[in-house]
Amino acid sequence: xxxxxxxxxxxxxxxxxxxxxxxxxxxxxxxxxxxxxxxxxxxxxxxxxxxxxxxxxxxxxxxxxxxxxxxxxxxxxxxxxxxxxxxxxxxxxxxxxxxxxxxxxxxxxxxxxxxxxxxxxxxxxxxxxxxxxxxxxxxxxxxxxxxxxxxxxxxxxxxxxxxxxxxxxxxxxxxxxxxxxxxxxxxxxxxxxxxxxxxxxxxxxxxxxxxxxxxxxxxxxxxxxxxxxxxxxxxxxxxxxxxxxxxxxxxxxxxxxxxxxxxxxxxxxxxxxxxxxxxxxxxxxxxxxxxxxxxxxxxxxxxxxxxxxxxxxxxxxxxxxxxxxxxxxxxxxxxxxxxxxxxxxxxxxxxxxxxxxxxxxxxxxxxxxxxxx
Amino acid sequence: xxxxxxxxxxxxxxxxxxxxxxxxxxxxxxxxxxxxxxxxxxxxxxxxxxxxxxxxxxxxxxxxxxxxxxxxxxxxxxxxxxxxxxxxxxxxxxxxxxxxxxxxxxxxxxxxxxxxxxxxxxxxxxxxxxxxxxxxxxxxxxxxxxxxxxxxxxxxxxxxxxxxxxxxxxxxxxxxxxxxxxxxxxxxxxxxxxxxxxxxxxxxxxxxxxxxxxxxxxxxxxxxxxxxxxxxxxxxxxxxxxxxxxxxxxxxxxxxxxxxxxxxxxxxxxxxxxxxxxxxxxxxxxxxxxxxxxxxxxxxxxxxxxxxxxxxxxxxxxxxxxxxxxxxxxxxxxxxxxxxxxxxxxxxxxxxxxxxxxxxxxxxxxxxxxxxx
Numbered sequence: 142x143x144x145x146x147x148x149x150x151x152x153x154x155x156x157x158x159x160x161x162x163x164x165x166x167x168x169x170x171x172x173x174x175x176x177x178x179x180x181x182x183x184x185x186x187x188x189x190x191x192x193x194x195x196x197x198x199x200x201x202x203x204x205x206x207x208x209x210x211x212x213x214x215x216x217x218x219x220x221x222x223x224x225x226x227x228x229x230x231x232x233x234x235x236x237x238x239x240x241x242x243x244x245x246x247x248x249x250x251x252x253x254x255x256x257x258x259x260x261x262x263x264x265x266x267x268x269x270x271x272x273x274x275x276x277x278x279x280x281x282x283x284x285x286x287x288x289x290x291x292x293x294x295x296x297x298x299x300x301x302x303x304x305x306x307x308x309x310x311x312x313x314x315x316x317x318x319x320x321x322x323x324x325x326x327x328x329x330x331x332x333x334x335x336x337x338x339x340x341x342x343x344x345x346x347x348x349x350x351x352x353x354x355x356x357x358x359x360x361x362x363x364x365x366x367x368x369x370x371x372x373x374x375x376x377x378x379x380x381x382x383x384x385x386x387x388x389x390x391x392x393x394x395x396x397x398x399x400x401x402x403x404x405x406x407x408x409x410x411x412x413x414x415x416x417x418x419x420x421x422x423x424x425x426x427x428x429x430x431x432x433x434x435x436x437x438x439x440x441x442x443x444x445x446x447x448x449x450x451x452x453x454x455x456x457x458x459x460x461x462x463x464x465x466x467x468x469x470x471x472x473x474x475x476x477x478x479x480x481x482x483x484x485x486x487x488x489x490x491x492x493x494x495x496x497x498x499x500x501x502x503x504x505x506x507x508x509x510x511x512x513x514x
Numbered sequence: 515x516x517x518x519x520x521x522x523x524x525x526x527x528x529x530x531x532x533x534x535x536x537x538x539x540x541x542x543x544x545x546x547x548x549x550x551x552x553x554x555x556x557x558x559x560x561x562x563x564x565x566x567x568x569x570x571x572x573x574x575x576x577x578x579x580x581x582x583x584x585x586x587x588x589x590x591x592x593x594x595x596x597x598x599x600x601x602x603x604x605x606x607x608x609x610x611x612x613x614x615x616x617x618x619x620x621x622x623x624x625x626x627x628x629x630x631x632x633x634x635x636x637x638x639x640x641x642x643x644x645x646x647x648x649x650x651x652x653x654x655x656x657x658x659x660x661x662x663x664x665x666x667x668x669x670x671x672x673x674x675x676x677x678x679x680x681x682x683x684x685x686x687x688x689x690x691x692x693x694x695x696x697x698x699x700x701x702x703x704x705x706x707x708x709x710x711x712x713x714x715x716x717x718x719x720x721x722x723x724x725x726x727x728x729x730x731x732x733x734x735x736x737x738x739x740x741x742x743x744x745x746x747x748x749x750x751x752x753x754x755x756x757x758x759x760x761x762x763x764x765x766x767x768x769x770x771x772x773x774x775x776x777x778x779x780x781x782x783x784x785x786x787x788x789x790x791x792x793x794x795x796x797x798x799x800x801x802x803x804x805x806x807x808x809x810x811x812x813x814x815x816x817x818x819x820x821x822x823x824x825x826x827x828x829x830x831x832x833x834x835x836x837x838x839x840x841x842x843x844x845x846x847x848x849x850x851x852x853x854x855x856x857x858x859x860x861x862x863x864x865x866x867x868x869x870x871x872x873x874x875x876x877x878x879x880x881x882x883x884x885x886x887x
Contacts, residue, residue, distance in 0.1 A: 160536060163555065165827060166840040182536065182556070417835055417857070432832040439812055454538060459805040462790055467539040484790070 144429050145170060147202030147224075149216070150209030151178035151186050153468035153477065154405050157413070158208060159183035161421035167429055170201040172216075173209075179468040189216075199224060206383060206428045208404055210236060211283065227332075227382035227428045228403045235379075236403045239281045239313045249374045251398045254390075259312040262303045268314035269299060275317040278302050280309040292317070318397050320390035324358045325408040326368035329384045329423040329433055330376040337423065337436045338369045339416055342408040342444075344388075350475060353445040354408040356415060357438060367396050375401060384409070384424040407446065407477070414464050414482050415442030440484045443491060447479040450503035457481055457501060460494055517802050518543060520575030520597075522589070523582030524551035524559050526841035526850065527778050530786070531581060532556035534794035540802055543574040545589075546582075552841040562589075572597060579756060579801045583609060583775055584656065600705075600755035600801045605776045608752075612654045612686045615773060622747045624771045627763075632685040635676045641687035642672060648690040651675050653682040665690070691770050693763035697731045698781040699741035702757045702796040702806055703749040710796065710809045711742045712789055715781040715817075717761075723848060726818040727781040729788060730811060740769055748774065757782070757797040780819065780850070787837050787855045788815030813857045816864060820852040823876035830854055830874060833867055 144167050148155045151173030159169040159180055169184040172194065176186040187198035195216055199205075205226045214234050217226055226233075235241045246253045257268035259278065269276065274296070280289040289309070291302040306312055323346070328338040343358035344351055358364070372387045386406035388399040409420035418426075418434025426433055450472050457465045460483065467479035481498065485491040517540050521528045524546030532542040532553055542557040545567065549559040560571035568589055572578075578599045587607050590599055599606075608614045619626045630641035632651065642649060647669070653662040662682070664675040679685055696719070701711040716731035717724055731737070745760045759779035761772040782793035791799075791807025799806055823845050830838045833856070840852035854871065858864040 160533065163533060164837075164839040166842050168555070182541070418837075426831060431828050434831065434837075435835050455804050458799060458807065462808050464537075464791075464807075466537040469539050 144168075144204065145202040146425065146428055147172065147198055147205040148180070149205070149207035149212040151175075151180035152208060153179045153470070153479075154208035155180035156183060156468060157410070157421045157466070158206075158405065158425055161419060162425045162429075165422075165425065165429070165431070167425060170198065172198040179470055182469070195219060204428055204430075206424070207233070210402055210404055228385065229379060229381060232379045232381055232385070232403045236401050237282055239279055239400070240311070242400060243313070245375070245378075246398045249371075249378055251371045251374065252395065253398050254316040254318040256313055256315045259314050260310060262299075262307070265299060265303055265312070265314065269293065269296065272314060272316045277315045277317055278306055279313050279315065280306060281311040281313050283309070318390045318392055320392045320397070322358075322391045323388065323399070324361065324364065324368070324391055324396075325354075325386055325388045325406060326365075326372050327384060327386045327406055327409040327412075327420055328369070328372045328376060329420070329427050329436070330381045331427045331433045332382050332430045333432075334377070335433050336373050336376055337433050338372065339409060339412055339420065339436045340438050341365055341368055342411065344408050347448070348475065350448060350477070351407045351446055352448075353443060354411060356411045356442050356444070364391065364396060371396070371398065383427045384420050407480075408444070410466070410480050411442040411444040411482055412436075413466070414484060415439055415444075443483045443485070443495070445481045445483070445495075445498060445502075446477055447481065447502065448477055448504050449474050451478055452501045452503060457498075460497055460501075461485075461490070463494075517541075517577065518575040519798065519801055520545065520571055520578040521553070522578070522580035522585040524548075524553035525581060526552045526843070526852075527581035528553035529556060529841060530783070530794045530839070531579075531778065531798055534792060535798045535802075538795075538798065538802070538804070540798060543571065545571040552843055555842070568592060577801055577803075579797070580606070581777055583777055601758065601776045602752060602754060605752045605754055605758070609774050609776045610655055612652055612773070613684070616686070618748070618751075619771045622744075622751055624744045624747065625768065626771050627689040627691040629686055629688045632687050633683060635672075635680065638672060638676055638680075638685070638687065642666065642669065645687060645689045650688045650690055651679055652686050652688065653679060654684040654686050656682070691763045691765055691772075693765045693770070695731075695764045696761065696772070697734065697737065697741070697764055697769075698727075698759055698761045698779060699745050700757060700759045700779055700782040700785075700793055701742070701745045701749060702793070702800050702809070703754045704800045704806045705755050705803045707750070708806050709746050709749055710806050711745065712782060712785055712793065712809045713811050714738055714741055715784065717781050720821070721848065723821060723850070724780050724819055725821075726816060727784060729784045729815050729817070737764065737769060744769070744771065756800045757793050780853075781817070783839070783853050784815040784817040784855055785809075786839070787857060788812055788817075816856045816858070816868070818854045818856070818868075818871060818875075819850055820854065820875065821850055821877050822847050824851055825874045825876060830871075833870055833874075834858075834863070836867075836871075 147170045149172050151171035156179040171180045171186045174189050188194045259265045275294045278291045323344045324341045330336045340357035341361045342354040342356045344354050384405045386402040390397045405420045412419040417437045462484045464482040470478050520543045522545050524544035529552040544553045544559045547562050561567045632638045648667045651664045696717045697714045703709045713730035714734045715727040715729045717727050757778045759775040763770040778793045785792040790810045835857045837855040843851050
């Protein structure tokens, strides 16, 4: 093996990172509560539940990265006494704190919806007065896939919202941005400062969880350079190494940043087949100090999540050009179990394929809408 | 996991099969002399050197395949008492015996160079009289990458050739086919009889070992349907399941079959990036009883072997669009250590990339010739 990369987390993102690392003779190890995790087949898993786990994990690899966005900064601080983490601690800490994150966006002139810090019922009332309604109230730390959020639509919800989220102490109130769609931009920065960006993904959600992404996002020619500019500012400011994701809202006033993720992202899974070099391979290349690969699109691609229940593999693979990626996870409501990549030849094919897929998937997603490329 | 596939052999072909199996939640196990083999990172390896190894291997999986073309038929016979092997025993036994193989080609009207069975000095002399010179004398069983062969160019070499290869007892003398180039066709047959064929590869050798393959083979539009027809005859006749490779010579009289390999093939490694569905994934799909994926070419591709010594990974990955596949093998003269896939945009790019690559590779291959797509 050339080098070993230790990864905080051992879920499907770590699994796909390790899959991309293997042909480069790079072995991965993982730090995860449960040693029976999706990444386990590809390398040793050190349990975060055992006393010696972190030290053993730190000893297991040459250089480190993460796939778990809530990787404790305290663990990172132990690690960085002796080893290097990519991405940098500052990026991780910023992304884990919605106020720090918005503040960074402000600093770099990346538009965000107006927001206020909220730490009391009074400050919540003030935020409602300042921002108007509706607003989204979120915990400053924690929460994902729609959890830890409250959408406030009328003033009589203020007490309920505070009762639900107030115990978290530190909240953020954000203006409800009127957006036509959500897109994400994913980019990678190498150790030499080289930045490469994938095409914008248009993301569709179902019950707060990503349902599917279309790449390149339709009608995004004008948006792509703007999004690239925003994420490049972030990467360079943070002296970032590895893959960074920026979720954006498309509004009549242009792109608004929603949040960033210091890792490979569900909306980038399409790149395994759809790009010359995937987000997983380029992340590994960056962390290992290797040159980055081309992020060019090979062919327009749709990535569909498998959520809660598995379809029959034979049904999925019978679809023209379909690729199936399963994560070796047991079924549970709302759980991401795998994804499907479709690379249709044209828009008509896509609509047909998505209709077929909607029939196959046991959990109906947001696939019934007409799709276009 | 959906299913477990046991693979005879644990080299790079098994490694790449298991890599393709992983996203389908299919786990592989391996049967190999050395447990420290390229596939070891992806599944348990049962040693063929231990007494219990074969039985443990048979117990380890639901269905079986192979990546080692010299898999002993005796082992297969033990296996098939309780489990199923894809491809079928008959295909393996035929490919392991050059006389049986040529006889099958004859039976299916697939052109081969004139040949004679040779089992004595007298029959060798008779073969020379019948076929003329030059001829290639080969052992009927064993031998690969140019080993176990003798090219006879004049009658005074007959005694030397016999002294060298005669002890093998069973030989075949083949007319020296005057060919302009060598190509290979790879196809896969599913359990339902569905056959899919990849584009012809044009293969270039260096010291008897495959140096690089260009896909689609240049100027092969007329050859493709003929080659497809030949390999489809073989697949259907043998009731084959899995990937089969047929090596062919391009002559003024058309295509001549050289030999077949009952497995994924080095000249198909391009398909990992260059085809919608790779030879490895389709082989796994076939063995697991799943529908086959499209074998369409995504973009013209060149696959270059890394032989004997490793180049620097950073040098290879700095080439535009290059993909690196290392097999985790130690360096040794003539050993296949990995391969590189290039997907140039056009012929000019290819020539430039190959020149750059020739400078990077420590062992010079047949890359100096002008390349075209």
